[in-house]
Amino acid sequence: MPKRPDTENFRALFLGDVPMLDLRSPGEFAQGAFASSINLPLMTDEERAQVGTCYKQRGQAAALELGHKLVSGQSREQRMAAWQTFVQSNPEGYLYCFRGGLRSATVQSWLAEAGLHYPRVHGGYKAMRRFLLESLEQSLASAELRLICGPTGSGKTRVIEALSRSVDLEGRAGHRGSSFGQLPQGQPSQINFENALSIDLLKQLAASDAPIYLEDEGRMIGSVHLPQSLRDAMAAAPVVQVDEPLDARVTVIVADYVLDLGRRYAELYGQDGPQRHREKLQADLLRIRKRLGGARQQTIAAMMEAAFDEQWRSGECHLHRNWVSSLLENYYDPMYEYQLGQREGGVLFRGSRAEVIAWASEEL
Numbered sequence: 001m002p003k004r005p006d007t008e009n010f011r012a013l014f015l016g017d018v019p020m021l022d023l024r025s026p027g028e029f030a031q032g033a034f035a036s037s038i039n040l041p042l043m044t045d046e047e048r049a050q051v052g053t054c055y056k057q058r059g060q061a062a063a064l065e066l067g068h069k070l071v072s073g074q075s076r077e078q079r080m081a082a083w084q085t086f087v088q089s090n091p092e093g094y095l096y097c098f099r100g101g102l103r104s105a106t107v108q109s110w111l112a113e114a115g116l117h118y119p120r121v122h123g124g125y126k127a128m129r130r131f132l133l134e135s136l137e138q139s140l141a142s143a144e145l146r147l148i149c150g151p152t153g154s155g156k157t158r159v160i161e162a163l164s165r166s167v168d169l170e171g172r173a174g175h176r177g178s179s180f181g182q183l184p185q186g187q188p189s190q191i192n193f194e195n196a197l198s199i200d201l202l203k204q205l206a207a208s209d210a211p212i213y214l215e216d217e218g219r220m221i222g223s224v225h226l227p228q229s230l231r232d233a234m235a236a237a238p239v240v241q242v243d244e245p246l247d248a249r250v251t252v253i254v255a256d257y258v259l260d261l262g263r264r265y266a267e268l269y270g271q272d273g274p275q276r277h278r279e280k281l282q283a284d285l286l287r288i289r290k291r292l293g294g295a296r297q298q299t300i301a302a303m304m305e306a307a308f309d310e311q312w313r314s315g316e317c318h319l320h321r322n323w324v325s326s327l328l329e330n331y332y333d334p335m336y337e338y339q340l341g342q343r344e345g346g347v348l349f350r351g352s353r354a355e356v357i358a359w360a361s362e363e364l
Contacts, residue, residue: 008122010131019093032191100124132198139201150242152332153249166213175222180284241350
């Protein structure tokens with residue numbers, strides 16, 4: 001394998017989605033990583049903890065000796081085989097550890113002994129994470145943002161998906177943004193959300209200086225929060241408003257929260273999926289009982305139960321439109337009108353979903 005130099009060109013790594021071999025322990029990787037990285041650790045979490053304790057008690061030399069002892073024999077052979085497979089499958093990639101220090105240097109030297117000269121990232125994960133945080137601030141300072149607004153069910157995410165100059169915040173957050181928006185697959189860590197967001201903006205600004213469209217969001221998308229700098233930029237951004245009639249919005253909600261969400265639960269949980277899906281929606285409804293009102297919550301809950309009963313009996317989903325329509329009219333629409341009135345940015349364009357997509361696409 002030809003020898004390539006180590007790198008600290010973080011921008012090129014992220015713009016090119018360059019494959020990276022992450023040598024940190026599984027616990028470190030779970031806390032924060034990058035979409036283009038694969039975790040094949042030098043040490044397990046337990047081994048890393050042992051080496052760390054040794055370092056504190058007996059110093060670096062003793063810790064290095066222990067590390068080599070722990071990763072030796074069969075364990076080293078197995079890990080070497082995995083690293084070699086990655087290197088051979090990704091000849092354009094790089095390796096890194098937390099600071100680009102001993103762990104990455106060790107694996108790099110072991111690979112070289114096997115005839116595989118694989119470069120590493122100077123500064124490791126810590127330097128790349130710092131670069132992305134700084135890049136996020138720089139991107140938000142220079143980008144022209146525009147917000148897609150509209151009442152619940154107007155299909156704002158569908159607009160975002162249709163536009164080439166957009167960042168899908170809910171997609172990155174693994175959550176649909178509403179009280180019912182939690183998906184069964186779970187959400188990324190806060191760090192992973194921020195990393196992915198920074199890379200998205202970096203790519204958009206590298207491609208063009210045209211406006212970037214985002215869906216209007218609150219402070220939180222499920223369990224992740226929007227960085228304050230992004231919230232400030234969004235608060236001042238002009239708005240493009242999607243207007244769709246209630247009947248069309250009900251159709252979108254049924255498609256997303258009954259059909260698609262039900263499919264996701266069935267794929268993940270098998271025969272238990274439909275019941276989990278049903279219980280999840282009822283639990284979400286119960287969480288907004290205080291703002292919705294106890295009597296109205298009970299009425300909508302009964303409508304939802306009847307809809308699921310009919311769906312399970314006949315396969316028909318038409319009764320779901322009843323509880324969805326009531327929820328939109330009595331809960332989401334009044335909340336949307338209030339929130340829209342708090343916005344600072346002016347309305348650039350207002351139209352149906354198709355009209356908004358056409359208008360924004362022409363501008364881009």
